[in-house]
Amino acid sequence: MIGEFEYLLLTAASRLGNEAYGAAIRQEIENATEKRCSIGALYTTLDRLETKGFLKTWMGESTAQRGGRAKRMVRVTAKGIREATAFYEVMTRVTRGASWGISRQGIL
Amino acid sequence: MNSLLLWLTDLLSRTLDPDERSAVRGDCDESAQTALQTLHDVFGLVVRRQAGLWMNWRPWLALAGVAAPTALLLIAGGSWLANGYALQLWVFRNYADIELNYLRESHSTVLDGLLFLSSRSFLLAGWSWSSGHVIGKVAGRARGVIGILFSVYLVMSGISRSAAPYNYDVNGGFFSSAFYARVLPFVLQVLLILIPALWGMRQASRSDQSPAVRNLLWVASVTTAFAVPALFWWPAPANLHSWEWLLAGCWYMPLVYVLATANWTRWRPQST
Numbered sequence: 001m002i003g004e005f006e007y008l009l010l011t012a013a014s015r016l017g018n019e020a021y022g023a024a025i026r027q028e029i030e031n032a033t034e035k036r037c038s039i040g041a042l043y044t045t046l047d048r049l050e051t052k053g054f055l056k057t058w059m060g061e062s063t064a065q066r067g068g069r070a071k072r073m074v075r076v077t078a079k080g081i082r083e084a085t086a087f088y089e090v091m092t093r094v095t096r097g098a099s100w101g102i103s104r105q106g107i108l
Numbered sequence: 109m110n111s112l113l114l115w116l117t118d119l120l121s122r123t124l125d126p127d128e129r130s131a132v133r134g135d136c137d138e139s140a141q142t143a144l145q146t147l148h149d150v151f152g153l154v155v156r157r158q159a160g161l162w163m164n165w166r167p168w169l170a171l172a173g174v175a176a177p178t179a180l181l182l183i184a185g186g187s188w189l190a191n192g193y194a195l196q197l198w199v200f201r202n203y204a205d206i207e208l209n210y211l212r213e214s215h216s217t218v219l220d221g222l223l224f225l226s227s228r229s230f231l232l233a234g235w236s237w238s239s240g241h242v243i244g245k246v247a248g249r250a251r252g253v254i255g256i257l258f259s260v261y262l263v264m265s266g267i268s269r270s271a272a273p274y275n276y277d278v279n280g281g282f283f284s285s286a287f288y289a290r291v292l293p294f295v296l297q298v299l300l301i302l303i304p305a306l307w308g309m310r311q312a313s314r315s316d317q318s319p320a321v322r323n324l325l326w327v328a329s330v331t332t333a334f335a336v337p338a339l340f341w342w343p344a345p346a347n348l349h350s351w352e353w354l355l356a357g358c359w360y361m362p363l364v365y366v367l368a369t370a371n372w373t374r375w376r377p378q379s380t
Contacts, residue, residue, distance in 0.1 A: 023135035039132055040152035044160070059127050062134065069134030070127070 001090065002054070002083050008032065009045050010084040013055060013074045021060060021071040022046075046074065054080030113143035120147070120154050123252045158253055167250035174246055175258050177355045178239045182301045183265050185235070185340050189228050189300070190293035196221040197288075229296075231335055233304045238328040238362035240308025245365065247309075255309050262302050266294040329362035 002010070012028035013020040022042060029037045049055045060073040076084070095101035121129045132153060136146040161167055199206065199216050211217050215224075243258070244251045269290055311321055336359040 021135075022131055023138045026135065026139070038152050039135065039149040040154075040156040043128065043132065043153055044156045059131070062130075065138055066134035067137045069130040069137065071134060072127070072131035 002049075002087050005041065005045055006049055006054075007084055007087045009042070009049065010054060010076055010080050014076045014081065014084065016074075020074040020076075022074075023066075023071075025074060043072075046072070049080065052079075053077060054083055110143045113147050117143070117147045117150050120150050123154050123249070124150075124157065158250065161248070161250045162253075166246060166248055167254065170243055170247035170250065171254055171257065174239075174361060175243045175254050178243065178358045178361065179258055179261055181355045181358045182232075182236055182239065182305070183262065183297065185232055185336070186297045186301050187269070187293060188340060189232055190296050192228065193225060193292060193296065194288040196225055228339060229300055231331065231339060232300045234328040235332040235336055235359065235362075236301045237304035237308040238325055238332055239358070240305030241312045241325055242308075242362050242365045243305070244309035244312025245369075251309050251313060255306055258305065258309075259302060262297060266297045269293055325362070326366055329366045333360050333363040 008029050009025060012025045012032070016024050016028060022039075026037045026039070026042050029042075046055070046057060050057055055074055055076050057072050057074050060071040062068050062070045117133075121133060124132065132150060133146075136149060141149070196216075199211070199221060200218065203211075203218070206216075208217075243254060247254045311317070337356070
């Protein structure tokens with residue numbers, strides 16, 4: 001099973017869709033967790049997930065905003081979606097019955 | 109301050125793959141981070157990448173099997189040459205006071221001295237360069253860290269050098285002066301060992317190596333293998349410790365490397 005940070009990354013990349021690349025994914029993770037996301041953790045996790053076949057990366061276009069440097073684009077693969085779904089289901093099941101498992105909407 | 113931080117970031121970034129370097133620096137620019145945050149981020153990534161590399165056997169082989177024994181032997185060679193420089197400089201300085209016949213018999217004329225020093229200096233620099241090349245190739249992307257460790261070791265050994273060079277009765281305390289005992293060996297160690305070795309490591313990182321560099325590596329490797337044992341340690345000087353003899357194979361490493369990686373197909377006769 002994937003780890004917590006791997007899940008965060010896969011989810012952020014999936015939400016961003018065609019706009020998923022390093023800086024955007026990092027921003028998504030920081031917004032969600034309200035914690036700083038280090039570039040080192042982000043890029044080494046991207047590599048690990050790509051090696052496992054959970055996502056695919058390629059070098060995209062460069063923009064003036066980035067000082068003319070290229071983006072590393074990311075796309076979550078079907079295998080990655082399955083892993084993230086499995087992680088989510090396990091977390092949902094394991095949280096059921098816990099005191100913090102009752103959401104405001106009472107879904108859990 | 110910012111320019112220093114950016115320079116350090118650029119320096120660190122060079123250890124990353126070109127694509128990754130571009131993506132990471134672009135991400136940092138886009139996030140409008142401070143120079144310090146960018147340096148912190150790049151440093152963190154470099155540390156993680158290097159840690160990943162050192163999980164492999166190659167950097168350890170390059171460090172323990174090639175760089176460390178080669179550095180020990182190069183330092184011994186540099187030390188021996190520094191003693192030679194000290195002696196020849198003393199002869200040049202006192203040339204007028206020494207009988208010409210004695211200078212000829214002992215092969216210590218100006219021409220002999222210059223030939224001796226220049227040939228050994230070229231040889232030591234070529235040995236260092238070719239060894240640096242091998243270290244760089246074996247280390248792969250860990251060559252940056254190994255280069256730093258190699259440099260630190262050489263500089264520290266140069267600074268902490270305590271062995272006094274030749275101390276003949278005839279010259280009294282001449283060679284025990286700080287210049288001959290410490291400064292000259294250190295300068296030679298930097299000029300003839302450290303700089304050529306780091307240059308060799310840097311050239312090893314280039315994938316598009318020119319034929320001239322490949323040919324130079326062959327020449328330096330063959331020369332090192334045959335001339336170093338003959339000119340530096342034959343006959344064996346008293347100052348070569350027994351443990352240094354155990355490392356003697358180090359001067360064959362560049363030749364072994366070029367032979368092992370040679371593209372033999374170009375030497376093979378073409379079939380018609």
